[in-house]
Amino acid sequence: MWGLQWEHRGQTLEIQRDLILVFFVDFVFLLILVSTDGFHPKGLKLCCGICSFFLRRDEPRPCQCHGKLADGLMRFSIDLLREVELQSNRTNVILSPLSIALALSHLALGAANQTEKHLLEVMHLESVPCLHQMLGTLRRRLTESTLSLGSRLYLQKGFEVKEKFLEDSEKFYGAKPKTLSGISQDDLMAINNWVKDVTHGKIPSFLQQLPQNTVMLLLNAIYFHGFWKNKFNASFTGPDVFHLDNEFVVPVEMMKAHQYPLSWFTLETQDIQVAKFPFKSNVSFVVIVPNHDTRDTSHVLENFPYKQLCRLFPREVSTTVKIPKIKLDYQLELNQVLSQMGLQELFMSPNLQKITEEPLFVSSVQHQATLELKEDGVEASAATSVVLSRSVSAFSLDRPFVFIIFEDETGIPLFIGSVQNPNPDAAPQIREPRDSGEATDANKLCNRKPLPLDPSFQPFF
Numbered sequence: 001m002w003g004l005q006w007e008h009r010g011q012t013l014e015i016q017r018d019l020i021l022v023f024f025v026d027f028v029f030l031l032i033l034v035s036t037d038g039f040h041p042k043g044l045k046l047c048c049g050i051c052s053f054f055l056r057r058d059e060p061r062p063c064q065c066h067g068k069l070a071d072g073l074m075r076f077s078i079d080l081l082r083e084v085e086l087q088s089n090r091t092n093v094i095l096s097p098l099s100i101a102l103a104l105s106h107l108a109l110g111a112a113n114q115t116e117k118h119l120l121e122v123m124h125l126e127s128v129p130c131l132h133q134m135l136g137t138l139r140r141r142l143t144e145s146t147l148s149l150g151s152r153l154y155l156q157k158g159f160e161v162k163e164k165f166l167e168d169s170e171k172f173y174g175a176k177p178k179t180l181s182g183i184s185q186d187d188l189m190a191i192n193n194w195v196k197d198v199t200h201g202k203i204p205s206f207l208q209q210l211p212q213n214t215v216m217l218l219l220n221a222i223y224f225h226g227f228w229k230n231k232f233n234a235s236f237t238g239p240d241v242f243h244l245d246n247e248f249v250v251p252v253e254m255m256k257a258h259q260y261p262l263s264w265f266t267l268e269t270q271d272i273q274v275a276k277f278p279f280k281s282n283v284s285f286v287v288i289v290p291n292h293d294t295r296d297t298s299h300v301l302e303n304f305p306y307k308q309l310c311r312l313f314p315r316e317v318s319t320t321v322k323i324p325k326i327k328l329d330y331q332l333e334l335n336q337v338l339s340q341m342g343l344q345e346l347f348m349s350p351n352l353q354k355i356t357e358e359p360l361f362v363s364s365v366q367h368q369a370t371l372e373l374k375e376d377g378v379e380a381s382a383a384t385s386v387v388l389s390r391s392v393s394a395f396s397l398d399r400p401f402v403f404i405i406f407e408d409e410t411g412i413p414l415f416i417g418s419v420q421n422p423n424p425d426a427a428p429q430i431r432e433p434r435d436s437g438e439a440t441d442a443n444k445l446c447n448r449k450p451l452p453l454d455p456s457f458q459p460f461f
Contacts, residue, residue, distance in 0.1 A: 194219070
């Protein structure tokens with residue numbers, strides 16, 4: 001959600017954004033813009049015409065453009081996760097890069113000159129032709145098949161917003177303009193009821209108060225409810241341990257299956273294992289876990305061959321699987337994160353003249369997400385030479401890992417995060433020596449022959 005304010009010292013709205021993985025994903029995003037003295041240089045047009053996008057021979061073909069979009073969003077996801085992990089003192093992280101990118105792209109719709117340029121560069125989307133048209137198409141397609149996604153634009157009476165911005169907001173981002181009544185409690189109830197409806201009741205009270213000087217609110221909410229293609233039998237779930245590092249473990253409830261059809265492989269060059277747990281919908285939960293015990297997962301996605309990911313997965317094989325039941329909750333303000341990524345200008349003197357002639361700047365960007373893994377699903381919010389090998393016939397997610405939830409057809413990352421400790425409230429215990437024959441023994445990985453790739457799998461791009 002974005003909020004626009006007239007005053008320098010305008011109040012900061014409280015934002016709540018829920019993201020639930022395993023049965024649903026809810027997301028709400030907040031940006032608060034306030035008035036300031038500034039300049040009004042002429043804006044630059046972002047896109048070529050939609051007709052030239054399809055008709056001109058020198059333009060990239062649609063499939064290439066979708067590849068650029070997925071590639072850019074994946075790079076943005078990795079950058080975002082890395083920066084959040086550097087700045088956060090929390091043990092677990094869950095983010096929705098798609099939701100954040102949609103919100104920043106919506107802001108870019110009203111930005112001009114260097115502000116627009118920097119927004120697109122940080123998201124790695126500067127080379128995507130007709131970006132807003134493509135995001136609009138993606139939003140509609142995901143809404144039809146995978147997600148519940150809603151956007152709405154609330155305007156205070158008397159606030160002059162350019163008609164072009166309003167038209168394009170609804171056209172590309174589905175943000176229908178609504179006029180606030182000016183009665184604080186009525187407006188607050190209307191906004192919270194809309195958010196509650198879009199998120200299927202998972203966020204019943206999004207805003208606690210609505211500052212009087214708020215002139216514009218831009219809301220974005222996402223709901224995802226995914227059921228595993230192959231569910232875990234709850235009767236097999238039981239107590240186990242999660243290895244924090246080489247010294248300590250914490251108790252967890254571990255979901256288990258003895259003949260689970262799993263597609264997974266080992267990247268020996270990076271000493272990691274990668275597994276894909278598909279949902280019944282066109283979405284997959286991909287986990288990347290180091291072969292050794294470490295609390296630090298920041299290196300896991302370095303040089304990760306995400307462009308080749310779909311081609312790398314072999315056929316599913318019956319595997320003994322262990323995954324901890326997890327419920328994560330993560331909330332943070334993204335001002336510092338986005339500043340470190342190159343968007344300091346947003347919080348000082350951005351050019352947002354395509355929204356209004358009034359000089360504005362971003363006051364606050366906040367984000368909240370939750371993730372829950374259960375037996376029946378998830379509920380929320382350069383070419384590398386690789387060697388594939390089957391490590392052993394067991395895959396155990398019992399140590400720190402990174403996860404990505406992909407939309408399979410496009411390769412768009414919907415959610416990304418890392419888990420260092422699935423049970424942070426429990427006191428760490430000194431670990432017992434591992435069985436030398438366990439799946440995490442990296443020494444056994446070296447002499448395995450690569451598995452043949454499944455020719456039926458197609459790459460994302």
